[in-house]
Amino acid sequence: MPGRGKPSLADATRGRILFGGDYNPEQWPEETWHEDARLMRDAGVNSVTLGVFSWSKLEPRPGAREFGWLDRLMDLMHDNGIGVVLATPTSSPPPWLGRLHPDSLPRTEDGRVEWWGGRQHFSHSSAAYRSHARVITEELAARYAGHPALTMWHINNEYCTADHGDEAAVRFRRWLRARYGTLDALNTAWGTAFWSQGYDTWDGILPPRTPHYLRNPTQVLDFRRFTSDMLLECYTAERDIVARHTPHIPVTTNFMPLFFGQDAWRWAEEEDVVSVDLYPDPRDPLGAQHGALVQDLTRSQARGPWMLMEQAAGPVNWRGVNHPKPRGLNRLWSLQAVARGADAVCYFQWRQSRQGAEKFHSGMVSHAGEQGRTFQEVKRLGAELARIAGEVTGSHIHADIAVLHDWHAWWAAAQDGRPSTRVDHPAVLHAWHRALWEAHLTTDFAHPEHDLTGYRLVVVPQLYALTDAAIDNLLGYVRGGGTLVAGFLTGVADEDDRVRPGGMDPRLRELFGIRVLHEWWPLEAEESIEAEGFRGTLWSEEIEKTEEAAVEAAYRGGELDGLPAVLRRDRAWYVSTLPEPDALRGLLVRIAAGAGVRPVLDALPERVEAVRRGELLFLLNHGREPVTVDVPGTHTDLLTGDKITERATLDRYGVVVLRP
Template identity: 45%
Template sequence: MTRLWYGGDYNPDQWDESVWKEDADLMRQAGVNLVTVGVFSWSSLEPSPGVYEFGWLDRVLDRLYDAGVSVDLATPTASPPPWFSRLHPEALPVTADGVRLTHGSRDTYCACAPGYRSAAVGIARALAERYHDHPALAMWHVHNEYGTTCYCSLAAERFRSWLLERYGSLERLNAAWTTAFWSQGYSDWQDVQPPRRTQYLVNPTQYLDYRRFWSDELLAAYREQKAELRALSSLPITTNYVFGGWVPVNHAQWAAEVDVVAIDHYPGRTDLGAEEQTAFGADLARSWAGGNPWLLMEQAAGALNDGQRLHPKEPGRMARNSLSHIARGSTGSLFFQWRASRGGAEMYHSALVPHAGPSSRIFREVVALGAALPSLAEVADAAVVADVAILWDVECWWAMQGTHLPSSSLDYLAAVQDAHRHFWRAGVTVDFAGPSADLSSYQTVVVPSLYLVSDEAAASLAAYVEGGGQLVVGYFSGIVDPDVQVRLGGYPGAFRELLGVRVEEFHPLPADGEVELSSGGRGRLWSEDVEAVSAEVVDRYVGGVLDGKPAITRRQVGEGTAWYVSTAIDFETAAGIYDLSPSPVETVRRRAGDTTWTFYFNHGDAQVDVPTDGVELISGARVDGSLLVPGGGYAVVRSP
């Protein structure tokens, strides 16, 4: 990398051609060097089956090339045109309630429908044939935000094939799904269905397997388009990951299939939680990329959205959020979208050029950020420094979503975010890692609510501790195996011997309930009746039926230490375990050879004096001993 990418989704087919020249001029002014083109352009590119209109796209790409703007050319397969849905009604998605949806939005397709897969490959092939050697082309972008699930008969047929490959026989499937419960035993493959809406609770293993199946099925659809592009082009090929509880995609597994991991990130908070979520999403993306550079493909320029209302980003916040992603490994900062739409379903989605036009605060900040990014290009290949890892396993998340749990407050994502937040507040950057990953390079590994865990992963974590690592296992961990079957003999199942504890009973707390700890800290959401079999008690419950019982334990294992934390702890209690202290600024370090780059983000109102030496890259100023970071400001210091 000799530069950082800057720009976003460009949808010129929404505008008269007279606007395109102004777009090119404004992109030059803003320092834009990469735009994603064609994500939602299927009806403009193929207005009727097999009839292509590429003239407008030819002119767009030529104009962008002349303006010095590179193109991330997308296949438009996330939004089939109306004619496709009319000709292929079997490809319209069916909900878990059995309702077939109609055309009228994006993502109205079933990826299991042969007609859809064929049409998607067809438009990808046509784009590859026409544009594979266009000089503006820098990258290919397959689809948009894979994640659509369908419960139709075509999906059911594909699901059965997937299950046969996974289990080999109905006997094995019946055992894995515990179908003896509620008389669910299958004697014919045709009786096996997706986990559609039913009278009461769905089978939890059936639910998890359907998530697994859809991840594999969508990946197969991605691979088909990728093959068409790769046959004619050696340029990088990617797709933009979307994160959410509704997404049936195992992004960590998909990472091997993309040339660069790319994510879309839209915080769901408007307070400081938005900055926490920004750091969380960026750290997760870096973990999917295996520590390699990745790309922020989409974010909102001017506003945050909490699901209820838009919150305008305060002056400087767009830049801080963008640079937070770059600090944590992104090779650029892209947005959805370049110019705010005049109409359509997302007409109020913020953009680099807002409805007010270039004479606006937002665009002035866009220009300022574009001017600052070239001075940071030297960090692009530097590694992010992290000595702590938090385990992340999407199958554990799915399993908890599909199981009737002892408390409705149990939330895997929230538990992982809580753990991440403790370190973020202390200015400590963390990696995420899979349960079976090589963890030997980390001083500390945190395991929040790892409900589902395999024998192999449990053994890997035990070996990490034996080798000298500090492992901190959170409540409701190690409970079930990959078939979502409870590990018998007492909780926390897979980790019982490693931790030296045994739990007979859970004691869920009310949603707003707390429990006092002997250290003075507080626990939330959850508590357990813990027996310290061979572990040292570090903290105890105070009051109630668990009065005096262990809350936090520690056990020496080989050269390392294994902790168990049986409740959701506050920051002060976590600080005692991890030796943390609150940081007045968000701090991230990147390193290459003997050089370190430190990013400082001040999300508060008052200026903060941070001790540091080196050169501040954006201003070019020499720093000797201390640096004043203004309220709402940021700085990047290169140090030997």
């Protein structure tokens, strides 16, 4: 909002780690509210989110207002020392809005209406939806701006809806006019000479609705950009309303983890607090690594401390089989988030629902009540977070490595008609991050056009599409003394999904020492390819190198025998396959060491994670057996107050937070 000093998460935490979660008291009789307040105090809860799905409760009929129940709740929370993250309820409009304004309902690409009865049933382009959302937001902001319980605003919830309807089509055309200016420029960018798709009028352009065969890929790419921008317009409209009433109160909305539908780099710049919802599968052996990736990405978007808005205290309800968290895992993953920069650890939700679609999704208070294991573990965690908060909150994490990620490159790559449907951008990103995580090499994430000069090593798992500015940035980084390592299918296309000359941008080919990229050789699911010292999976490439480049590993056997699998020219490395996990980890450790990057600790036991946040060392045991870790010197474990000299013992799913 122009002219507004930007508040931060620190304005809400005030030296605490925020602890609590979504509270939906409208689902319960009012006598339960006081019992909830007692249990919240018992558990150390200091923050709750109210109102996320309350629109029909606040406005049961058009123009009617029922704020009394929320007034009493705001007062009750304040009387019990609990701050409120107050949500605008606009993610789930009441049924009357869709009934009276059918245009407010989104349509799928085949024209099907998404009706009320669930949630997120709104069209981001609907004038009726936007108008009613502004009105309810204005009234909430005016009513509660001065309430002492208010600590933060939470706009909407998990923005994710696309709309292919007529009103969205009008806004899409308007968005395209602003982007391209002329039809000639649009036809050139979209490559409409292919399949006779040239447009002679703006009115002929539609959202990418269901076609007979493959859709125009640049049209689809632009529609994904447009959808992200329209949702962002909805967010900023509500943000500006609450910020006008409370310029000192921070504003957030919650990202979903590594979500396909939002350009979260751009969104993060519009938030005071960057927050995310995170639900790793407790049965996934790489669940902790998935958590670490999302945490590193969110911290990088926030450029510092961030908020874990939602996690599960136990099982979720939306997997095929919904497993509970074993004893201690909730604590471990919560403290992992703190280790990686979170200053708020919250849940969906406080009390497990007895009705509705999510009644089998866990709560901090489960169906078992306060005697249940879930609540008892929540109590322990609340006490521990309070114990360490004074030495944790506001502190930062230093990383010498940046992993590059860009939503536009992902959108461009995730289309039909590609060399291999098996190449999945998030899976490749996870594989490379896993290698660094298992090697205890701390990583930030960055956009390819960000300033990279502060990093010793920049890692590009895969960026299929790159702008000229991004390519120039990578070239400048290497010229400035940085080390760069990139994976296959990087720099193939420009921002319009137009294949670069030679199948990879010529500047990048020169950087990596590639004279000719002859062919891409994707691999089947059961296939692998031999290379010197490792096996490659998923992909391979027929590369002819320049004289200046060195082959660090060559393919062995088959059509690519003797050709480069891993190529290096000075400080620029190119990996033309996906090495198996141990091999990829070994390669990245070697490259990192050459760039002067060291792990947090050497020789850690398997499944132990080490992270430094400020001067504190977090050690987290992701295994089910106790382990002992060498930690030279004498430290204090902030969780227990115990002195630790030379060796720390971690129980099953154990954590220590060591201060020198």
